[in-house]
Amino acid sequence: MTQPRFMAQVLNRRSFLATSAAALATPMLSRRAFAAPTELTMLAWYGHAEPDIVAEFEAEHNVKFVPKYYTGGDNMLGLISQSPPGTFDVILSDAEYVQALNAGGFVEELDPEDYALADYFPEFQNFPGNWADGKLFSLVARFGFLGVAYNTDALTEAQAANYNIFWDPKLTGKVGHFDWHLPNLGQMSLLNGNAVPYDIDETAWEAVKEKILTLRPQIGGFFDYGGTFSSLNDGQMLAFAGIGDWITGVLEKNGAKVRSVIPEQGGLQWSECFSIGKGSQKAELAKKWIQYITSAKGQAKSAQMAAYPALIPNQKGWEVLQAENPAEAKRQGMTKDAGNVIDMIRAGRIQYRQWPIQQDLETWNDFWSEYKGA
Amino acid sequence: MRRPISLYGLTFSLPLLVWQLLFFVFPLVFLVALSFWTVKNFTIRPDFNPVNWVTMFGKPVFWQAYGTTFGLAAAASVLASVVAFPCSYAIAFKLSDSARRMAVFLMVIPFFTSYLVRVYSWQIFLSDAGIVNVMLGAVGLGPYPMLNTVGATMVGYMTLALPLVILLQLFSLVFIDRTLIEAAHNMRCGRIRTVFEVVIPSARVGLVIAALFCFILTFGDFVSPVYLGGGDPTTLSILITDTTKSGQQWPRAAVIALTMIATLLVVAFLSVRFAYAGQAKGSRT
Structure with a gap:
């Protein structure tokens, strides 16, 4: 069977192989663009892995969060204790449960140098529930x-x-x-x-x-x-x-x-803290998430979380929030005005x-x- | 003489057996085992320790919740039976065949939607600023507190069970031998007396089974007591969630669940016995 003349002119054997090789190699040249996103599992209250909070981080790091939402601290501890190590990369817990997480060996130790603790209000830099024997196991992200x-x-x-x-x-x-x-x-x-x-x-x-x-x-x-x-x-x-x-x-x-x-x-204070799950295979990425959500930019997002708003411990986060949404900053009392939420803590009104x-x-x-x- | 088990019979009975083993016997055995396990540092550990039974049965709040739950379910069964009977009677004896088919269809329709959604929608009717109080307000009445009351819980129970009770009563009533009713009328028995002396005794099995289903459904219901009753008073289903919420006490929750299952078995046994009592002697008529 003879090949049509135009095909013979345009696509000889050599050029066909070259074109095919180029086509197959293209994904390798821009591998990042074609790579499937890395899944990062998060155990948290509802809302923390929703798009309004994680979309930017997901796009920046080619990550896809896989959330497992719990309905209470005891439920959270039960889920962790009955799951193999490494099941959850990122764990959010209320402060009173962090010590139980630590005692159960469910979380990795954190390096304080990795996080912007200096930007936190002094009251939160050595937050009681986060430390055990001088070691950091969790970082308060909102309260x-x-x-x-x-x-x-x-x-x-x-x-x-x-x-x-x-x-x-x-x-x-x-x-x-x-x-x-x-x-x-x-x-x-x-x-x-x-x-x-x-x-x-x-x-x-x-x-x-x-x-x-x-x-x-x-x-x-x-x-x-x-x-x-x-x-x-x-x-x-x-x-x-x-x-x-x-x-x-x-x-x-x-x-x-x-x-x-x-x-x-x-009044009483609730506090939510992030940890890295024991045995996580993606601890480095989990660390980047905690760095992001405790940074000024991440904190401003967290304060305005669609599921439920919260106060944030990062002073620079307050500045970003005031620039982005001054009305919400004022509503929640995160302004430099007298009587703001940090003043309430300092006045001893909050336990x-x-x-x-x-x-x-x-x-x-x-x-x-x-x-x-x- | 024992009949040999045929392959034909086995083919039809095996799925039921497998179903019962998978979804009733095995979970039940696991539940019994779980009730003897212990919890330490929020972790459930296999054990053989009666502490959960002793603890739960020693708590006054458990017996209080038990009494409340039993009372509410019994009241719902009586209420549903009384409300359903005129309806099922009318459908069985007063409607034409086509109208009866339509009525049965209407009774089935509520099951097409989620029970939770139906219960939530009742909040719109029963709240202080809800539809019922707005209508009462138009004639100068109310507002009356209805939501978060036992009455609202009962409304939820009726939402759950009433259509089923009507259907079960109906299936019993339509199969009553009409000649018995005619005979009663020929013997100058009035309509009301015929209902009590002929219709109800003839349909007793169906009426009791309908009430029993209502009891079973409402005894274990969690949705209505929480979303219409406001979680007050505490029922056993609420107590189960309370128990699991603090300290991961699933073994203690298993004790409550097993007590509920045992109660339902006893109630079902007594109800069926009552339903069929005297029938062997031919006292049905």
């Missing part, structure tokens, strides 16, 4: 306060700025609890005047139990994450214990008439949320179940 969440149509800020508002007769059946013992009982401990709300002796613990039991007739329900959102949003609950701006901030941005305030008896020190965690949990059934 928030828990106080009184309230419906702005029903209460003024001045009224809500006292835990005793929960007992107001006009709120009977309209006070909600976020269904977790630690923040609720911690707030009652603050109300009882315990300077360190989770380090209380048996007498003080009994007083906390006695106090909160008097609140039981006021309670309209015990809500999970979704229930808390909807009951505040539709005005079903007019005041809420155990939460803060991490929930009301989202609602407020969407037009709901709710806010949070730190009462005069003080860390932590596990009970003089009682078992189980003791608190059991009482919480009793309280719910009371």
